[in-house]
Amino acid sequence: MSHEHVSNTKRIWFVFALLSAVTTVEVILGIIKPESLEFNHFLGLNLLNWIFYILTIFKAYYIVWAFMHMEGEKSSLRWSVVSPVIFLVLYLLFILLTEGHYIYGVFKDSTIKWNF
Amino acid sequence: MEATVTTANNEEKTWGGGDIQPLGASYGKMMMWFFIVSDALTFSGFLAAYGFSRFKFIETWPLADEVFTHFPFMHGVSAPMYYVALMTFILIFSSVTMVLAVDAGHQLKKTKVAIYMFLTIIGGIIFVGSQAWEWKNFIKGEYGAVETKGGSLLQFVDKEGKRVALEEFAVKLPEQRVALTRAEGKWFMEDAESTPTYSVAEIQAGFKAHPDLLIRTEHLTAKKKKTVLSRAESESRLNDAKYVVEGANLTRNEYGSKLFADFFFFITGFHGFHVFSGIIINIIIFFNVLLGTYEKRRSYEMVEKVGLYWHFVDLVWVFVFTVFYLV
Numbered sequence: 001m002s003h004e005h006v007s008n009t010k011r012i013w014f015v016f017a018l019l020s021a022v023t024t025v026e027v028i029l030g031i032i033k034p035e036s037l038e039f040n041h042f043l044g045l046n047l048l049n050w051i052f053y054i055l056t057i058f059k060a061y062y063i064v065w066a067f068m069h070m071e072g073e074k075s076s077l078r079w080s081v082v083s084p085v086i087f088l089v090l091y092l093l094f095i096l097l098t099e100g101h102y103i104y105g106v107f108k109d110s111t112i113k114w115n116f
Numbered sequence: 117m118e119a120t121v122t123t124a125n126n127e128e129k130t131w132g133g134g135d136i137q138p139l140g141a142s143y144g145k146m147m148m149w150f151f152i153v154s155d156a157l158t159f160s161g162f163l164a165a166y167g168f169s170r171f172k173f174i175e176t177w178p179l180a181d182e183v184f185t186h187f188p189f190m191h192g193v194s195a196p197m198y199y200v201a202l203m204t205f206i207l208i209f210s211s212v213t214m215v216l217a218v219d220a221g222h223q224l225k226k227t228k229v230a231i232y233m234f235l236t237i238i239g240g241i242i243f244v245g246s247q248a249w250e251w252k253n254f255i256k257g258e259y260g261a262v263e264t265k266g267g268s269l270l271q272f273v274d275k276e277g278k279r280v281a282l283e284e285f286a287v288k289l290p291e292q293r294v295a296l297t298r299a300e301g302k303w304f305m306e307d308a309e310s311t312p313t314y315s316v317a318e319i320q321a322g323f324k325a326h327p328d329l330l331i332r333t334e335h336l337t338a339k340k341k342k343t344v345l346s347r348a349e350s351e352s353r354l355n356d357a358k359y360v361v362e363g364a365n366l367t368r369n370e371y372g373s374k375l376f377a378d379f380f381f382f383i384t385g386f387h388g389f390h391v392f393s394g395i396i397i398n399i400i401i402f403f404n405v406l407l408g409t410y411e412k413r414r415s416y417e418m419v420e421k422v423g424l425y426w427h428f429v430d431l432v433w434v435f436v437f438t439v440f441y442l443v
């Protein structure tokens with residue numbers, strides 16, 4: 001196998017520091033909730049949530065690539081694991097956003113009160 | 117000739133998938149990866165269902181900051197996010213010790229692997245324990261609320277908008293339902309356990325007796341705060357009250373939307389179950405390390421495989437943390 005069995009300890013601690021720093025930023029933002037971020041929207045989502053989602057993806061990338069050592073695997077394994085997940089999650093997101101938006105409208109505009 | 121000869125009849129390694137490694141990983145490791153793919157899609161499905169339901173009730177969804185406010189040994193102090201942030205750090209750190217164990221395994225350092233595995237297990241146990249504590253607080257609730265005939269949830273606040281617990285104002289009326297004990301009758305038993313501390317009439321009477329109390333509905337204002345009604349509106353809304361809700365269960369919860377508690381229990385519970393099974397697997401591998409199983413094999417790949425699972429659990433938590441506590 002292609003593992004050259006060298007110690008990666010330095011990189012592990014670096015990634016740990018990175019993940020901790022990102023989590024700290026998330027928590028601080030989650031507690032303060034700056035108004036300029038919370039009440040400005042981009043593509044229907046407020047900037048604060050954009051930041052949260054981007055940082056989440058960022059953390060996920062480092063967990064998979066460094067901790068699960070995806071960076072050391074063959075690209076065929078990388079693609080066969082990552083691409084189905086990404087494709088299906090994007091598809092789910094699409095369904096969730098379109099249908100959720102529709103159902104929200106049904107509840108909001110219907111003549112029947114469902115919760116009073 | 118060499119290229120056309122199949123090596124699948126290599127009898128020594130048939131169980132492990134033979135020597136053919138199309139993806140450059142051993143059979144076990146590759147299958148762990150594909151198990152993780154399917155598990156990831158399961159979690160994606162759950163989170164998508166959560167997102168969909170939340171989207172549906174976006175204007176009445178509970179605010180996470182107001183729900184998860186507990187910190188151990190700090191009673192009555194509102195500490196949103198801190199505890200769950202601590203849990204996140206614990207899980208990330210146990211991921212780090214896991215990856216250090218894998219790293220030590222590559223160098224065939226048995227003692228180091230064992231120590232790091234042990235730390236990982238401890239981290240996992242602390243995490244599951246924290247989650248149990250979080251669940252306990254969630255189920256117990258803090259302030260209590262009232263549900264109307266139509267399914268809306270009403271919470272109580274004072275003039276400053278600070279939450280008021282039911283026991284602070286409810287009056288004790290005579291001739292209330294008494295929870296029967298086992299000795300007295302069987303038919304009322306199940307109901308008895310879920311009988312709230314106060315009846316609706318006691319809450320209504322207590323509300324009348326405290327003119328400075330107001331009602332807060334589930335609806336979010338433009339500033340993402342819950343709407344507080346005027347005193348007159350509050351009184352008329354409270355006339356529709358049907359249930360007293362204390363804490364949370366799968367039917368109703370004092371925080372707001374019923375689906376909120378359902379998804380909280382279901383998704384964090386499913387994740388917690390993954391952590392739990394991860395701990396069990398880690399313990400098995402830890403003993404194998406101690407027994408020298410992998411030392412004899414000259415390969416610590418099993419540690420790497422459970423490591424993959426453990427990191428996956430951490431990975432899922434990163435997403436659960438974002439969608440339940442931050443967004």
